[in-house]
Amino acid sequence: MDMFDYIIVGAGTAGCVLANRLSADGSARVLLIEAGGSDRTLWIQLPIGYGRTFFDRRVNWMYDTEAEPALHGRKSYWPRGKVIGGSGSINAMVHVRGQRGDYDDWAAAGNPGWAWDDVLPFFIRSEDHDHGASQWHGAGGPQHVTDISRVAHPLCRRFIAAGEAMGYPFTADFNGPQAEGVGIYQINTRKGRRASTANAYLRPALQRGNLVLRTHAHATRILFEGRRAIGVEYHRRGATVTVGARREVIVAGGSINSPQLLQLSGIGDAALLHSLGIPPLIDARAVGANLQDHLAVSYFYRSSLPTLNDELRPLVGKIRAALRYLFDRGGPLSMSVNQSGGFIRSTATSGRPDMQLYFSPVSYTRSPLSERRLLNPDPFSAFLLSFNGCRPTSRGTLAIVSPDPRSPPSIRPNYLSTEYDIGQALAGSRLLRTLAATAPMAEIITDELVPGRHLQTDAELLDDFRARADTVYHPTSSCMMGPDPATSVVDARLRVHGIAGLRVADASIFPNITSGNTNAPTVMVAEKAAAMILDDARFGQQ
Numbered sequence: 001m002d003m004f005d006y007i008i009v010g011a012g013t014a015g016c017v018l019a020n021r022l023s024a025d026g027s028a029r030v031l032l033i034e035a036g037g038s039d040r041t042l043w044i045q046l047p048i049g050y051g052r053t054f055f056d057r058r059v060n061w062m063y064d065t066e067a068e069p070a071l072h073g074r075k076s077y078w079p080r081g082k083v084i085g086g087s088g089s090i091n092a093m094v095h096v097r098g099q100r101g102d103y104d105d106w107a108a109a110g111n112p113g114w115a116w117d118d119v120l121p122f123f124i125r126s127e128d129h130d131h132g133a134s135q136w137h138g139a140g141g142p143q144h145v146t147d148i149s150r151v152a153h154p155l156c157r158r159f160i161a162a163g164e165a166m167g168y169p170f171t172a173d174f175n176g177p178q179a180e181g182v183g184i185y186q187i188n189t190r191k192g193r194r195a196s197t198a199n200a201y202l203r204p205a206l207q208r209g210n211l212v213l214r215t216h217a218h219a220t221r222i223l224f225e226g227r228r229a230i231g232v233e234y235h236r237r238g239a240t241v242t243v244g245a246r247r248e249v250i251v252a253g254g255s256i257n258s259p260q261l262l263q264l265s266g267i268g269d270a271a272l273l274h275s276l277g278i279p280p281l282i283d284a285r286a287v288g289a290n291l292q293d294h295l296a297v298s299y300f301y302r303s304s305l306p307t308l309n310d311e312l313r314p315l316v317g318k319i320r321a322a323l324r325y326l327f328d329r330g331g332p333l334s335m336s337v338n339q340s341g342g343f344i345r346s347t348a349t350s351g352r353p354d355m356q357l358y359f360s361p362v363s364y365t366r367s368p369l370s371e372r373r374l375l376n377p378d379p380f381s382a383f384l385l386s387f388n389g390c391r392p393t394s395r396g397t398l399a400i401v402s403p404d405p406r407s408p409p410s411i412r413p414n415y416l417s418t419e420y421d422i423g424q425a426l427a428g429s430r431l432l433r434t435l436a437a438t439a440p441m442a443e444i445i446t447d448e449l450v451p452g453r454h455l456q457t458d459a460e461l462l463d464d465f466r467a468r469a470d471t472v473y474h475p476t477s478s479c480m481m482g483p484d485p486a487t488s489v490v491d492a493r494l495r496v497h498g499i500a501g502l503r504v505a506d507a508s509i510f511p512n513i514t515s516g517n518t519n520a521p522t523v524m525v526a527e528k529a530a531a532m533i534l535d536d537a538r539f540g541q542q
């Protein structure tokens with residue numbers, strides 16, 4: 001059996017960070033196992049290409065949830081990267097750390113070392129930020145953060161003015177001293193290319209002789225000796241391969257596949273595992289519990305001023321955008337369409353921002369939003385306003401339905417299962433209408449295309465939310481971190497409760513979902529996990 005010091009399962013956002021940091025000093029032999037293949041394709045490297053990878057089974061697990069009762073029985077489509085770089089290779093690149101309070105909540109839930117002041121150095125360490133080094137930002141770190149405020153679509157300024165008209169402050173940096181307000185999002189690109197952790201962390205580390213990457217290798221089981229993880233079994237090109245871990249196995253398969261792999265390996269609800277013929281190693285009911293996600297809805301407006309639709313829809317516009325990109329790696333192809341937005345308090349009594357806003361100068365009313373026709377928007381000038389609650393309180397579940405590792409698990413987000421989340425759905429829908437009615441917006445809006453002015457009452461707006469709201473692709477917390485093995489999966493050092501030599505380090509460990517987009521927090525989690533793993537190795541732990 002081939003032996004390694006560390007085996008990392010999943011070369012996604014977190015796995016690429018871990019592979020780099022754990023192999024850095026050359027002393028440990030590290031294996032990175034990835035079910036997908038290469039990320040060297042145009043539609044992954046070109047920032048706006050995420051519209052194309054959204055439904056591409058070659059790089060995407062393409063999950064569906066179960067029918068959600070609160071969404072009128074609709075299933076939600078959950079894309080997840082199955083490729084080097086993981087979901088970070090197919091995401092919209094918006095770079096948001098979240099709020100100080102998110103991490104202070106993590107620490108207050110019994111996770112020492114995860115308060116904002118503890119995690120800020122790991123955010124900074126990861127960054128090569130356009131703003132340069134400061135007490136808030138890093139320079140010279142692996143992942144580039146681009147400030148697009150000078151090149152964002154001009155209508156973003158109008159959105160900001162609309163926010164200011166509602167009393168929200170302008171912020172020049174959601175990741176700086178003032179996370180609250182309206183402004184322009186920063187994105188993970190470098191010189192017009194996607195700055196996934198695959199590009200930022202993994203690629204340079206692959207030069208090292210002590211790091212081995214195995215692609216198209218689907219981990220099917222963690223191997224144990226008693227209650228210690230000692231290796232991994234994976235399938236590759238029709239063969240079953242086992243590899244051994246001298247020190248640790250680190251699961252970084254993301255919020256869907258990490259709990260799935262634990263359950264397949266005998267770490268999960270014992271009754272569920274028994275029913276599927278999997279001998280439980282321990283009864284760990286929290287595996288797959290506590291799943292969280294952000295649920296958003298968009299309102300579409302016809303505009304009297306040109307939007308990205310006018311640039312991206314016509315063939316001549318596409319050619320112009322392509323030439324612009326080839327010329328200086330700039331223009332709309334070098335960005336996300338989510339260019340501006342905000343974190344605002346929806347009521348006077350909200351203690352901190354509780355709603356995230358998006359203004360995207362583009363619309364797709366002729367096709368469902370879920371189809372992401374970024375390069376084929378509507379054939380007229382229009383834009384969208386969107387919101388999601390920052391910290392939903394609904395929690396869902398994830399469970400394997402078969403001992404076959406190729407079977408997708410059953411995903412039940414349980415959206416809108418609390419009064420708080422229902423209240424936010426209604427408040428946010430009303431808030432979008434109020435934003436649209438401010439002078440800077442009303443001056444250019446000629447029509448509300450979707451849902452349409454005929455919907456006015458609370459019942460109608462809530463019904464519309466249930467009919468159209470959908471994920472913004474941020475599942476977290478399915479292997480939640482916490483002190484109590486009855487309610488959580490990993491401890492504050494990300495060690496699986498009750499098992500030696502096994503950690504989980506990805507978005508699944510978030511004790512609660514962060515207030516914004518989840519990629520940057522996942523990078524931070526992986527940076528901190530790597531530091532803890534190296535520390536523990538130094539002191540002979542695990």
Ligand SMILES: Cc1cc2nc3c(=O)[nH]c(=O)nc-3n(C[C@H](O)[C@H](O)[C@H](O)COP(=O)(O)OP(=O)(O)OC[C@H]3O[C@@H](n4cnc5c(N)ncnc54)[C@H](O)[C@@H]3O)c2cc1C
Nearest residue numbers: 010012013014035086087092093094219254257507517519
């Ligand atoms: C369409 C989309 C848009 C998004 N937009 C944004 C955004 O703009 N900003 C933002 O901050 N976040 C965004 N996100 C969310 C963000 O990308 C994720 O939160 C983040 O990538 C999660 O990282 P992870 O390491 O937990 O999982 P992933 O990055 O998903 O990595 C998991 C990896 O493990 C591999 N794997 C899984 N199981 C196995 C197995 N059994 N064997 C081998 N390999 C395995 C997978 O193939 C994958 O490569 C978006 C996500 C999507 C899908």
